[in-house]
Amino acid sequence: MRIKRSYLTGVGIVVAAIALIAYARRPKPMVVDSVAVTRGPLESTVDADGRTRVRERYVVAAPVAGRVERIALTEGTVVHAGEVILMLRPLPLDSTAVAQARARVEAADAIVRQAETDVRTSLAELEQRRRQATRAERLAEYGALAPRDVEEAQLARVQAEGALKAANERVHAADADGRQARAILASQRQRSNVSIPVRSPASGRVLRVPERSERIVAAGTALVEIGDPRSLEVVVDVLSSDAATIHPGDRVRLAEWAGAVDAQETSRLSGRVREIEPSAFTKVSALGVEEQRVNVIVNLDASPPVIGDGFRVEASIVVWSSASVLSVPRSALLQAKGKSGEWTAFIVRQGKAESRSLRIGHVGGAAAEVLTGVEPGDEVVVFPSDQLRDGARVTTRKT
Numbered sequence: 172m173r174i175k176r177s178y179l180t181g182v183g184i185v186v187a188a189i190a191l192i193a194y195a196r197r198p199k200p201m202v203v204d205s206v207a208v209t210r211g212p213l214e215s216t217v218d219a220d221g222r223t224r225v226r227e228r229y230v231v232a233a234p235v236a237g238r239v240e241r242i243a244l245t246e247g248t249v250v251h252a253g254e255v256i257l258m259l260r261p262l263p264l265d266s267t268a269v270a271q272a273r274a275r276v277e278a279a280d281a282i283v284r285q286a287e288t289d290v291r292t293s294l295a296e297l298e299q300r301r302r303q304a305t306r307a308e309r310l311a312e313y314g315a316l317a318p319r320d321v322e323e324a325q326l327a328r329v330q331a332e333g334a335l336k337a338a339n340e341r342v343h344a345a346d347a348d349g350r351q352a353r354a355i356l357a358s359q360r361q362r363s364n365v366s367i368p369v370r371s372p373a374s375g376r377v378l379r380v381p382e383r384s385e386r387i388v389a390a391g392t393a394l395v396e397i398g399d400p401r402s403l404e405v406v407v408d409v410l411s412s413d414a415a416t417i418h419p420g421d422r423v424r425l426a427e428w429a430g431a432v433d434a435q436e437t438s439r440l441s442g443r444v445r446e447i448e449p450s451a452f453t454k455v456s457a458l459g460v461e462e463q464r465v466n467v468i469v470n471l472d473a474s475p476p477v478i479g480d481g482f483r484v485e486a487s488i489v490v491w492s493s494a495s496v497l498s499v500p501r502s503a504l505l506q507a508k509g510k511s512g513e514w515t516a517f518i519v520r521q522g523k524a525e526s527r528s529l530r531i532g533h534v535g536g537a538a539a540e541v542l543t544g545v546e547p548g549d550e551v552v553v554f555p556s557d558q559l560r561d562g563a564r565v566t567t568r569k570t
Contacts, residue, residue, distance in 0.1 A: 214492035221407035225398035237261040279349035297331040405469040414465035517552040526561040
């Protein structure tokens with residue numbers, strides 16, 4: 172039976188339509204961003220905020236309680252070691268203190284008189300013991316007294332000599348207490364007219380004056396802070412886990428210390444780790460999480476004149492570096508499901524995504540060292556979508 176040509180044409184049209192629909196409904200290739208795996212320099216850093224501080228800071232405090240005169244110094248004023256920076260007038264004693272001072276004088280005089288009486292008594296006792304010892308020794312020469320009695324008489328003489336010496340020492344101690352009590356009482360008339368000069372302990376600049384006004388201060392109250400702003404160091408607080416990877420001598424780069432500056436100017440501010448403090452402290456993060464942190468002290472290679480005490484900086488402490496390693500962007504790494512510490516990445520090969528297991532070494536700021544899993548020139552997908560699967564058709568877009 173001959174098949175009509177119109178029938179064949181209809182069948183062909185149906186088959187073509189089905190093929191066209193199937194092709195149209197076929198999943199389109201996913202557009203992904205990719206970069207080529209290359210070799211290059213890589214460094215691992217610990218990044219944290221820090222602040223500058225004067226290396227040698229001196230806090231001038233009130234030596235005694237009194238009235239401090241108005242402080243004329245201003246922040247930034249140059250001072251020299253031994254220079255008088257302020258005057259302090261000690262407070263006069265009140266009536267109660269005066270009465271107590273007089274009572275101490277009277278008590279000290281009474282103790283002195285008692286001690287002098289003890290001295291006279293001890294001296295008489297010593298003379299008596301000496302005479303008894305002399306008589307005992309003479310009687311012993313004629314055999315009228317036993318040697319034991321002579322020894323007891325000699326021992327009593329030695330004890331009397333010690334008692335006299337102790338009585339004399341009590342006289343000296345009581346006399347010293349009396350002089351101290353009289354000095355306190357005598358100072359009552361002088362305290363209101365005498366000002367104590369407070370001098371600078373070192374040369375430098377005035378960093379801070381907590382209060383300029385004349386006022387009454389207690390002994391030990393901070394009055395002026397002095398230091399040399401040209402002698403700066405940087406204090407960087409890092410997580411205690413990161414501090415374990417930092418060592419004295421590590422290079423440190425400092426940025427954001429003067430707002431918007433060019434890269435060349437920023438690169439000139441650097442330093443070295445001097446020490447890691449041995450004790451950690453608890454700090455609450457911006458998210459309300461308690462963290463154990465450690466202060467890392469950094470010596471600056473040079474201090475720009477625009478930086479002063481207490482400036483904020485961003486520090487990058489280089490804990491590891493290499494001139495040539497195989498690396499991939501950290502944005503390309505995916506945590507292996509159910510395997511802590513293992514990583515995967517998608518490689519583009521012949522228009523399809525291929526999942527690879529990677530062994531990662533050191534991790535830098537934006538890249539990670541790859542020990543095994545990829546080769547130079549491989550195209551790795553960055554910021555992979557959660558819908559990307561192994562074997563999926565992809566179209567790359569170079570970044």
